[in-house]
Amino acid sequence: MKCGDCNGSGKRSEEECMNCNGTGSMGCRTCNQTNVQTCPGCSGKGQVMTFIELTVTWKNNIYEFIPDHHSEFPTDLFKKVTGEKMYVDEQILVPPVINFPEPSINQNSQTAVQQHYSQYMSTCRILKQRHSIEWLPLTKVEYMWRGKRYDYFVYGKENEVYTDNYPQKCCCAVM
Known part of the structure; x- marks a missing residue:
C-alpha cells in the first residue's frame, strides 16, 4: 500500500519518512503482509457449504372419457x-385417434391431445404420452x-x- 504519511515518496520534510522507513509503501493491514486474506464467509475455517436444491416432480396427467351409454349406470x-385394451399408442407425443368407428371417441381424442398440449407444454416437460381405448x-x-x-x-x-x-x-x- 502507498504510505499515507509521505504519499508514496519515502520522504517527509526532506527527511526519510519514519512511517515507511523511506520505502514509500507500507505493508497490507488486511493480510498482515502474508498475501493471504481471510474468507469472510467462513472466517478462515474452510467450512463454507453452498448447494442448489433441485426438486423434480413426476406426474401423470390423465384425461378420461366414457361415451354415453344411455343408462342409469x-x-x-x-x-x-x-376391460380389454382395444387400442394403445405410446410415444413421446401421440397423435389423436381419427379412424375409430365411434365418432365421439375420435372427437374426445382430439380434445384430449389439444388440452394436454395447451395445458402442460409451457410449464412441464412431456416425457411420454399414452393413448389407449379400453372396452x-x-x-x-x-x-x-x-x-x-x-x-x-x-x-x-x-x-x-x-x-x-x-x-x-x-x-x-x-x-
Whole structure:
C-alpha cells in the first residue's frame, strides 16, 4: 500500500519518512503482509457449504372419457374394474385417434391431445404420452320379482354387480 504519511515518496520534510522507513509503501493491514486474506464467509475455517436444491416432480396427467351409454349406470364405477385394451399408442407425443368407428371417441381424442398440449407444454416437460381405448363390458339385466320389474348391471371383466333397487332388503337368519 502507498504510505499515507509521505504519499508514496519515502520522504517527509526532506527527511526519510519514519512511517515507511523511506520505502514509500507500507505493508497490507488486511493480510498482515502474508498475501493471504481471510474468507469472510467462513472466517478462515474452510467450512463454507453452498448447494442448489433441485426438486423434480413426476406426474401423470390423465384425461378420461366414457361415451354415453344411455343408462342409469354410474360411470365412476368403471374406474374400479378392468376391460380389454382395444387400442394403445405410446410415444413421446401421440397423435389423436381419427379412424375409430365411434365418432365421439375420435372427437374426445382430439380434445384430449389439444388440452394436454395447451395445458402442460409451457410449464412441464412431456416425457411420454399414452393413448389407449379400453372396452369395458356393461350388461343390464331386467327381471320380474313378485310382480314388480327390477334391474341390475354386471360390469367389467371381473363381473362386478351394481343395483340401486334390489328388492330384498333384509337377510335371512339361520337358527
